[in-house]
Amino acid sequence: xxxxxxxxxxxxxxxxxxxxxxxxxxxxxxxxxxxxxxxxxxxxxxxxxxxxxxxxxxxxxxxxxxxxxxxxxxxxxxxxxxxxxxxxxxxxxxxxxxxxxxxxxxxxxxxxxxxxxxxxxxxxxxxxxxxxxxxxxxxxxxxxxxxxxxxxxxxxxxxxxxxxxxxxxxxxxxxxxxxxxxxxxxxxxxxxxxxxxxxxxxxxxxxxxxxxxxxxxxxxxx
Ligand code: CTP
Ligand code: MG
Numbered sequence: 001x002x003x004x005x006x007x008x009x010x011x012x013x014x015x016x017x018x019x020x021x022x023x024x025x026x027x028x029x030x031x032x033x034x035x036x037x038x039x040x041x042x043x044x045x046x047x048x049x050x051x052x053x054x055x056x057x058x059x060x061x062x063x064x065x066x067x068x069x070x071x072x073x074x075x076x077x078x079x080x081x082x083x084x085x086x087x088x089x090x091x092x093x094x095x096x097x098x099x100x101x102x103x104x105x106x107x108x109x110x111x112x113x114x115x116x117x118x119x120x121x122x123x124x125x126x127x128x129x130x131x132x133x134x135x136x137x138x139x140x141x142x143x144x145x146x147x148x149x150x151x152x153x154x155x156x157x158x159x160x161x162x163x164x165x166x167x168x169x170x171x172x173x174x175x176x177x178x179x180x181x182x183x184x185x186x187x188x189x190x191x192x193x194x195x196x197x198x199x200x201x202x203x204x205x206x207x208x209x210x211x212x213x214x215x216x217x218x219x220x221x222x
Contacts, residue, residue, distance in 0.1 A: 001095020002047040003116055005040045005160070006087035009033040009061070009102035010052045010076020015205050021054050023102035024061075025210070028217025032204065034064050035105035037071060040160075043109040045116035046098060050090045052076035052083040084181060085172050096120075097168045099181045100160035106213055107160070107201040114195055115162040124164040125185045128197035129155035155194060157182065158201040 009032075013022025023033040030038075033051060040046045049071045053061045061073045074090045076083035084099055091097070096119045098112065111128055118126040132154040138147045161181050163171075171184035178184045182192045204213050 001165075002093065003045060003096045003098060003119075004091040004094035004165075005046045005049045005098045005100055006084055006091070007033065007036055007040070007049060007051045007100055007102050008076065008080050008083040008087070009036070010054050010083040011080065011103070012054075016210060017207060018210075021057060022204070023053065024057060024064075027105050027204070027210065027213045028221070031064055032105035033061060033102040034066075036100060036102045036107070037065055039105075039107050039109050040098070040100060040112060041066065041068075041070075043112035043116070045113040046070075048072070048091065048094075050074055050087045051102070052087050079177060080179075081172075081177050081184075088169060088172055094165040096162060097165055098160040098162050099168075101203060103203045103205065104159050104201050105204060106216060107158075108198050111158075111198045111201055112160050115160050118193060118195055119162045119164065123162075123193040124167050125182055125190055125192040126162040127180075127182045127192055127194055128158040128160070128201060129194035130158065130197040130199070132156050156197070157194075158197045158203070 009023035011022055016022050018025045024031050037049055040049055051073045053076055055075045058073050065071050074086055077086055115126050132151055135151055136154055137145045140146050167190055171188055204210055
């Protein structure tokens with residue numbers, strides 16, 4: 001059954017602070033959304049790709065993405081959850097979904113292929129995970145520390161996140177917001193399987209992240 005990648009690229013990029021939506025900001029001369037789509041195609045694990053972008057950038061996105069019947073651009077929504085929901089609606093025939101942030105522009109194709117392989121092996125929800133390097137604390141509204149979860153049990157979660165299509169559709173029928181797709185699946189009580197993530201799948205969120213990404217691209221060229 002077909003593997004459809006959904007690429008949320010409709011965010012505003014407020015934290016990055018460039019003068020255009022983040023997915024259209026270039027890294028090493030290429031817009032992030034194009035890098036993300038090229039990575040998905042290079043994985044060889046994806047049959048189709050739906051890219052969700054801001055309404056005013058649909059035509060620009062079509063122009064900068066590879067001209068392929070396998071790649072389609074649709075309008076995203078106000079929250080990331082709305083964008084993913086629009087992507088699901090555009091690919092109702094999928095057997096599996098891989099939800100993959102445009103902002104993780106340098107994700108190695110091999111990681112994408114590993115997530116797809118775990119789905120084919122029978123896991124219904126698969127996410128890449130890395131150990132957390134900082135100590136993480138919970139705080140109250142005044143900033144006073146209320147707890148320190150055991151770091152050994154914590155993971156930083158990346159994309160692509162892979163799901164059996166019926167499971168992700170069911171998760172999105174609920175109307176709650178979450179910062180990742182697996183969070184919605186967890187609320188249904190479904191088991192989410194982790195695989196080792198990759199540092200190169202980091203999310204470009206801040207100006208410092210963009211500097212890191214540029215440096216990585218330049219180093220890869222020389
Ligand atoms: N995204 C989306 N639709 C939204 C919000 C986010 O498709 N309404 C996408 C972003 O384009 C990005 C991914 O979800 O590829 C991860 O979101 P994030 O890193 O938060 O990107 P932005 O929302 O653009 O950044 P910010 O929160 O700083 O504005
Ligand atoms: Mg955001």
